[in-house]
Amino acid sequence: MRPEPGLYVTATPIGNLADITYRAVEILQKADLILCEDTRQTAKLCAAYGIETPRAPYHDHNAAKVRPEIIKKLQDGAVICLVSDAGTPLISDPGYKLVREARNAGVAVFPVPGASASLAALCAAGAPSDRFFFAGFLPAKPGARAKTLEELARIDATLIFYETAPRLSDALAAMAQTLGDRKAVVARELTKLHEEFREGTLSDLAQSYEAAPPKGEIVIIVFPPDEKPAEAGDVDAFLKAALDELSVKEAAAAAAEQFSMPRKEAYARALQLKENS
Numbered sequence: 001m002r003p004e005p006g007l008y009v010t011a012t013p014i015g016n017l018a019d020i021t022y023r024a025v026e027i028l029q030k031a032d033l034i035l036c037e038d039t040r041q042t043a044k045l046c047a048a049y050g051i052e053t054p055r056a057p058y059h060d061h062n063a064a065k066v067r068p069e070i071i072k073k074l075q076d077g078a079v080i081c082l083v084s085d086a087g088t089p090l091i092s093d094p095g096y097k098l099v100r101e102a103r104n105a106g107v108a109v110f111p112v113p114g115a116s117a118s119l120a121a122l123c124a125a126g127a128p129s130d131r132f133f134f135a136g137f138l139p140a141k142p143g144a145r146a147k148t149l150e151e152l153a154r155i156d157a158t159l160i161f162y163e164t165a166p167r168l169s170d171a172l173a174a175m176a177q178t179l180g181d182r183k184a185v186v187a188r189e190l191t192k193l194h195e196e197f198r199e200g201t202l203s204d205l206a207q208s209y210e211a212a213p214p215k216g217e218i219v220i221i222v223f224p225p226d227e228k229p230a231e232a233g234d235v236d237a238f239l240k241a242a243l244d245e246l247s248v249k250e251a252a253a254a255a256a257e258q259f260s261m262p263r264k265e266a267y268a269r270a271l272q273l274k275e276n277s
């Protein structure tokens with residue numbers, strides 16, 4: 001069956017060729033055209049999955065020129081896939097303006113989700129994942145990099161960066177200086193033969209990669225700033241609510257866990273609240 005006309009933003013593997021969805025393969029096979037960051041790179045994927053759909057380049061250097069023509073094809077009912085060399089298009093890759101213009105032109109845009117190095121790194125790094133900020137690539141120049149890091153230092157969340165191997169050590173050292181010497185994980189060559197997760201403080205990691213420069217593709221996960229100590233009011237409110245249902249001992253244990261505080265201290269406060277209630 002012919003797919004619904006529109007632009008399909010299609011994720012491809014970030015290393016391991018098997019990391020592609022059935023749906024992505026099907027839409028790539030059935031589309032009228034695949035827009036590629038690099039047609040030679042996508043040719044390898046197509047060869048592996050028997051995809052014979054015509055391919056055309058769509059990258060930073062030709063995007064402005066070819067966009068009107070692509071939008072016209074889409075308006076005429078074409079089924080077009082957008083892929084990047086690896087992972088999810090638009091994530092530190094071209095495509096944003098195409099998606100925006102397609103939407104403005106009333107064309108349907110469908111996500112075909114799959115791999116992205118950012119989330120692959122985050123989900124296996126062991127950093128808090130309830131709130132995270134994707135910062136992409138830092139500027140290469142030290143001044144601009146420091147300025148960007150100053151802005152990021154204020155964010156109370158895990159930070160995700162893309163980085164290149166030659167710049168890794170310098171970037172980690174700059175982060176240590178501006179973000180503080182936080183815990184971090186360098187995730188390298190994800191889903192590939194030499195996949196590696198290395199954890200440490202930013203300054204230790206900077207030193208270790210300076211001593212032995214790495215190869216391959218890299219994501220840096222930086223833990224959030226240290227948790228602020230719990231306010232006394234927060235602990236009391238938690239304990240009061242807990243004491244409605246739990247014993248003093250149980251409520252104290254729960255508070256100790258919730259606020260990372262000594263059990264003895266939590267018990268003493270719970271007892272006091274119970275006696276005053």
Ligand code: SAM
Pocket residue numbers: 014015084086087088089090091092093115116117118161162163164187188189190191192217218219
């Ligand atoms: N759109 C892609 C995505 O969704 O992950 C990212 C494209 S960006 C141009 C390329 C950067 O992504 C690399 O320099 C590296 O920082 C990161 N990256 C891509 N594949 C990776 C992998 N297998 N392991 C670690 N990092 C990877």
